[in-house]
Amino acid sequence: MKINVYPIVSSLHNQRLIDEMASMLDPLKEKGVDFSFVTDAEKLYGDCDLSVILVQSGGSENLFLKAFGNLKEPYYLLTYGANNSLAASLEIMAFLVKHGLKGEVLHGSEDYLLSRFQELSKKKEETTKAKYRLGVLGHPSDWLISSDVDYRKARELFDVELVDLPISEVVDLYDKEKDELDESLNVSSFDRKELVKAYRLYKALEKIVTIHDLDGFTIRCFDLLGSLKTTACLALALFNSKNDCLGTCEGDIPSMLSMFVSKYVLRSESFQCNPSRIDVKANKIVLAHCTLPLSMCESYVFDTHFESGIGVGIHGEIKEGDVTLFRINSALTEFFVEEGTLEKDLYEKHLCRTQIVLDLPHLDKILTHPLGNHEIVIKGHRAKEIADYFSSKGLRRI
Numbered sequence: 001m002k003i004n005v006y007p008i009v010s011s012l013h014n015q016r017l018i019d020e021m022a023s024m025l026d027p028l029k030e031k032g033v034d035f036s037f038v039t040d041a042e043k044l045y046g047d048c049d050l051s052v053i054l055v056q057s058g059g060s061e062n063l064f065l066k067a068f069g070n071l072k073e074p075y076y077l078l079t080y081g082a083n084n085s086l087a088a089s090l091e092i093m094a095f096l097v098k099h100g101l102k103g104e105v106l107h108g109s110e111d112y113l114l115s116r117f118q119e120l121s122k123k124k125e126e127t128t129k130a131k132y133r134l135g136v137l138g139h140p141s142d143w144l145i146s147s148d149v150d151y152r153k154a155r156e157l158f159d160v161e162l163v164d165l166p167i168s169e170v171v172d173l174y175d176k177e178k179d180e181l182d183e184s185l186n187v188s189s190f191d192r193k194e195l196v197k198a199y200r201l202y203k204a205l206e207k208i209v210t211i212h213d214l215d216g217f218t219i220r221c222f223d224l225l226g227s228l229k230t231t232a233c234l235a236l237a238l239f240n241s242k243n244d245c246l247g248t249c250e251g252d253i254p255s256m257l258s259m260f261v262s263k264y265v266l267r268s269e270s271f272q273c274n275p276s277r278i279d280v281k282a283n284k285i286v287l288a289h290c291t292l293p294l295s296m297c298e299s300y301v302f303d304t305h306f307e308s309g310i311g312v313g314i315h316g317e318i319k320e321g322d323v324t325l326f327r328i329n330s331a332l333t334e335f336f337v338e339e340g341t342l343e344k345d346l347y348e349k350h351l352c353r354t355q356i357v358l359d360l361p362h363l364d365k366i367l368t369h370p371l372g373n374h375e376i377v378i379k380g381h382r383a384k385e386i387a388d389y390f391s392s393k394g395l396r397r398i
Contacts, residue, residue, distance in 0.1 A: 001121060002034045004048040005078070006041050008067070010059030024080050027110045033117060041070035049121035052076040052106065055092065058084025064092050072152075075103035076120065078113075130161035133213055134260065138167035138220030140251035147330050147372060149253040157332055157393045158257060163212060167220055171227050173204035190302035190312070194230070198312040201228065202235035209245050216246035216263070218256040222307075231311030233291035234302075240269060240293035248272055249291065255374045258327045262378050265389055269293040271318070271377040276351050280364050283340075285325075287375060288352035292316050296379070306352045313353040317345045324382045325360060328390065329371040334398050335390040336371055338362050339381040369398050 025035055038044055044051045053064065055077050064071075075096055079085040089105045096103045106116055140147045151162045177200045181187065187195055201224070209217065221232040232249070239247035246263045248256040255272050262270035273287040290305050290313035297316035305313040319342070326337035340360030348355060356377070366375075387397055 001032060001050070001117060002036060002048045003050045003052055003117065003121075004044050004046060005035050005037045005052055005054045006039075006044045006067070006071075007037060007054040007056055008060040008063040009056035010063070024082075028114060028117075031110070031114055033114070041067040044070075045072055050076070050117060052078045055079045055085045055089045056083065058088045060085075060088050061091050061095075065095075073102050075101065076106055077103065078106045081107060130155055131159040132215040132260070132264065133161045133163055134256060135163050135165050135208065135212055135214045135217035136251060136253060137165050137170060137208070137217055138223060138251050140253060141220055141222055147252050147254055149257070149330050149332065153332050154253075154257060158260065160215075160257070160260065162253065163214070165208070165212060165217075167223055170201075170204055170208060170219070170224070173207050174201055174228055177203045186300060186302070194310075194312055195234070195302065197228070197230040198232075198234040201230055201232060202238050205232075205235050205239070205247070214245060216248070216256060216260055218248040218251050218253060220251040221249055225305075225308050225310065229310060231290070231305040231308070231313065233305060233314055234312045236291045237294050237314050240291075241295040249289070249374075252372070252374055254328050254330045254332075254372055255376065257332075258376045261328075261386070261389060262376060266378065266382055266385060268378045268380070268382065269296050271296060271354070271356075272374050273354070273356075273377060274352060274373060275366060275375055276355070278363050278366060280367065283359050283361055283363060284343075285358050285360055285363055285366075286346065286351070286355060287325075287358065287377060288346075288355040290314060290352045290354065292318075292354050303353045315347055315353040315355075318342060318354075318356055320344065321379065322381045323358060324378050324380065324386065325358065325375050326378075326383075326386050327371050327374065327376050328395060333395060334371060335386070335395045336365060336369075336375075336398050337383045337386045337390075338365075339383045342377075365398055371398070 077089040079089040093105050154160055154162055179196045181196050181199050219232055236247040239245050246259050248259055259270050262268050271292040273289040276288045277286040298319045300314055300316040303313045303315050305311045323342045324339050328335045338360050340358045343357045343359050346355035
């Protein structure tokens, strides 16, 4: 059993006595406990079975407060029972109780401590694994200045583990992939060489999903324009057309969580898109993006990626009918949802390749209280289901 230990001790205490008291952990080491001491509180929660704060002396309460911002609930306070360490631990625990935070003072015989270590590490194992794993391939794009998400809060609300992965891993796997192409795609009217490159990226991302056991991911896709000279639009379109994994653009985590709800709660495919034009008086909004689930289209053709003019983008035609527009904010406290009608598709040269016009009420909310630069479109009128779900998680409808 590996236990990470962050020690705190008052400078007033004799270091020799502190070192002597540290030997009290030796019997536990002999029983298979591997104590790994860290000097940086941020590193306390690395690879281990349990994380504890070792209170070595009285007068160390303020040291706990200084490190508090880098410590996580539940707070396990291990104490020797010497040098007033128990008293300091109780003061710290009283502070935590006062603020409604969970923790425990670990104090007692060797057998008692060993049994508690085993029980707590088992509890951690049972509660640590979230139901879903969502990858964040690279950070959110630089222009998404309001898209940072508290990973811990996302876990608490949606039972998802957000996993940071380097974009370089995608590039490395891309370089190892063979050139091939799914011939079932509508490839007749576009540059085959570009399609092969885009499909190669899809195969690399498939391996990322398998290696890291992901249920979905968001990718900082614009970085690939420079490094791979291709786009992720086709890859995301293919992922979102299947049932096993979702893929979203630009490292936009709130959009990924919104699409996660669409896929795994509502069991519906969804279109991540940019609001391009809004006419509040006419209740009209134009939405566009260069990727969408191919299964959501009536028909599609390939085009270049809009902003860069390279790679592969998708112009999809979506059938007219009932739709719902929604998203959550990055603080995971608010959501927007409205029902409307998809009136028609466009194909204008100055917008991302898939373009739709919705008739939708309350568009002024997007202008006065926007939750981000992307919206999510799903087919059908699903506002009540969405509102009920987010409200049950404590989010407020704007």
